[in-house]
Amino acid sequence: MMARLFTTGLGQACFFILSCWILSPSPNQAQIFPSVNLFTSYTDNLFKSSNKRADWINQVYFDLDYIFNHSFNLYYNGNANQFNENDDLFSQTHTVGLGYVKQWDTRNLVLLGIDLSTRRGKSAYEYRDMVDVSTYINAKLYLPFKLLARGGYMINGQQFLNASTYNFFDQTAFFKLSRSLPSLTTIQIYSALGLKTYAQNTQTNSTSLSERSDPSRNLLQWVGRFKIAQSLGSYTGLQIEYRKRTNLTGQSRYTNITLYNPNDDLFGDRYSYQGDTISTTLKHIAPANIILESSGRLEHRQYTNRLALDQENLPLASGATRKDKRQTLKLAASKDVHLAHGPAKSVRLQLEWLYHHNASNDFYYNADENTYTAGLNFTF
Numbered sequence: 168m169m170a171r172l173f174t175t176g177l178g179q180a181c182f183f184i185l186s187c188w189i190l191s192p193s194p195n196q197a198q199i200f201p202s203v204n205l206f207t208s209y210t211d212n213l214f215k216s217s218n219k220r221a222d223w224i225n226q227v228y229f230d231l232d233y234i235f236n237h238s239f240n241l242y243y244n245g246n247a248n249q250f251n252e253n254d255d256l257f258s259q260t261h262t263v264g265l266g267y268v269k270q271w272d273t274r275n276l277v278l279l280g281i282d283l284s285t286r287r288g289k290s291a292y293e294y295r296d297m298v299d300v301s302t303y304i305n306a307k308l309y310l311p312f313k314l315l316a317r318g319g320y321m322i323n324g325q326q327f328l329n330a331s332t333y334n335f336f337d338q339t340a341f342f343k344l345s346r347s348l349p350s351l352t353t354i355q356i357y358s359a360l361g362l363k364t365y366a367q368n369t370q371t372n373s374t375s376l377s378e379r380s381d382p383s384r385n386l387l388q389w390v391g392r393f394k395i396a397q398s399l400g401s402y403t404g405l406q407i408e409y410r411k412r413t414n415l416t417g418q419s420r421y422t423n424i425t426l427y428n429p430n431d432d433l434f435g436d437r438y439s440y441q442g443d444t445i446s447t448t449l450k451h452i453a454p455a456n457i458i459l460e461s462s463g464r465l466e467h468r469q470y471t472n473r474l475a476l477d478q479e480n481l482p483l484a485s486g487a488t489r490k491d492k493r494q495t496l497k498l499a500a501s502k503d504v505h506l507a508h509g510p511a512k513s514v515r516l517q518l519e520w521l522y523h524h525n526a527s528n529d530f531y532y533n534a535d536e537n538t539y540t541a542g543l544n545f546t547f
Contacts, residue, residue, distance in 0.1 A: 197235040203545045204228035206517075212536035213253065215523065219534070223251040240266045242282075255291040260284060278305045294330040299323055317343040324366075334366040351398035359390045363417075363438050386417030386438045402452040410444040412437070418471040440491075442467040457502045466493040475529040483528070492526040510547055517542035 206226040213222045226248050234240040247259040264282025281302040288295055301323030308316045322338045341359035348354070363386040394408040419439040446464035453459050470489040474482040499519040506513060523536040 197233060200230075200232040200234070201547045202230045203547075204230075204542060205544075206540055206542040208538055208540040210536060210538040212534055213250070215525065215534055215536050216531050217534050218531070220252070222253055225249045225251075238268055242266065255289050258286060258288040258292070258295070260286040274307075274309050276307050278307075279303070294327065296328045297325055298328065299325045313346055315345045315347075317341075317345075326366075332365075332367055336364045336366065338362045338364075353396040355392075355394040355396075357390075357392035357394070361388045361390070361438070362386070363388075363419075363436075384417075386419065387415040388438050388441070389413050389415060404450050406448045406450075408444075408446050410446075412441045412443070414438065414441045414471055439473070440468040440470045442469050455502065457500060460497070460499040460501075462495075462497045464493075464495040466495075467491070468493065475527070476531060478530045480531070487528055489527065489529045489532070491529075491532065494524045494526075496522040511545045513546050515542075515544035515546075517544065 204227070206224075206228075208224045208226070209221070210224065211221045212219045213224075214220060226246060228244070228246040231243045232240055233242065242262075242264050244262040245260065248257065250256045262282055262284040264280060266278065266280040268276055268278050270276040279302075281300070284299040284301075286295065286297050286299075301321060303319060303321035305317065305319035308318075310316055318341065320338070320340045322336065324334075324336045326334045339359055339361045341357065343355060343357045345353060345355040365384040368384065390410065390412050392408060392410045394406065396404060396406040398404050417438070419436060444464060444466040446462065448460065448462040451459045468491040470491075473489045475487050475489040477483055497519065499517070501515055501517045503513055503515050517540070519538075519540040519542075521536075521538040521540070523538075525532055525534055527533045
């Protein structure tokens with residue numbers, strides 16, 4: 168029953184968005200904002216595993232915003248990923264959506280939206296192919312004592328075209344409260360509750376993947392965050408954040424041990440682990456308006472009922488579940504260049520180095536990775 172409702176909802180969402188597009192005003196009454204992003208990356212450990220495999224990755228993103236009055240906008244986002252040495256990983260994603268903004272004064276507003284996404288890849292990874300529909304409502308409200316409140320609710324349904332046992336609905340409600348101090352300090356607290364519900368029972372085996380899971384179809388997770396940002400002058404800012412993630416009930420479904428890959432969307436979503444994270448980011452505007460950024464993050468993850476494996480790909484004798492200690496460092500630089508000629512109004516040049524170290528009790532995921540990225544962002 169839920170699967171039929173899921174498919175019906177996808178069709179209705181697609182029809183609604185296309186109808187709005189057709190009935191929208193003519194182009195001379197609207198504003199169109201396109202942008203194109205091109206990225207090339209080299210990684211020395213594509214799968215973030217102890218069995219290192221290097222690769223070059225080329226990515227292209229295309230965004231198109233179609234604003235036909237002050238309240239409504241239609242948008243399209245598309246991207247494709249191409250891998251030089253692992254061609255089977257090629258994938259493309261397309262999203263169309265409709266957004267609405269209701270602003271009852273100069274500062275307070277409500278946003279509503281709905282979007283439809285689809286992802287396709289090659290046959291080796293066809294279990295990742297999916298269709299997703301989501302809708303949301305967010306609000307921003309200024310309160311006394313210089314407080315800014317934000318809250319919202321989102322529900323999305325995701326249908327895997329070749330692995331229907333993993334179809335799910337995901338609901339998230341959040342609340343965020345911020346306050347700016349005279350010392351140019353901003354303090355923010357955030358709380359969110361997420362509920363993931365699988366559309367089918369595990370007994371429904373419509374996929375070649377054999378699932379090993381808790382019989383519960385419902386997963387409940389709480390996320391809390393505390394963030395503080397401090398201005399260090401006219402051109403420099405520092406941000407420190409602590410995040411806590413707790414699974415209250417249930418566990419994600421996953422395949423048998425030989426197929427399990429927690430980095431796949433089917434098995435490795437945010438409900439598959441809990442833990443805490445502390446991160447810091449330093450930004451500085453250098454001469455010539457070059458933006459420099461450095462950041463670091465330390466994260467502890469404890470996976471729910473995921474057995475840690477040894478070098479022979481067998482469960483540890485202790486029966487321990489997988490635990491990760493992840494450390495990430497990033498250095499980045501970017502600069503906007505305004506163009507006087509040609510169709511593009513500006514281009515942003517981007518460079519980034521990302522280092523990732525994972526200390527895991529699972530041999531396969533005890534690994535290091537370096538990724539180097541260069542990018543161009545064109546706005547028209």
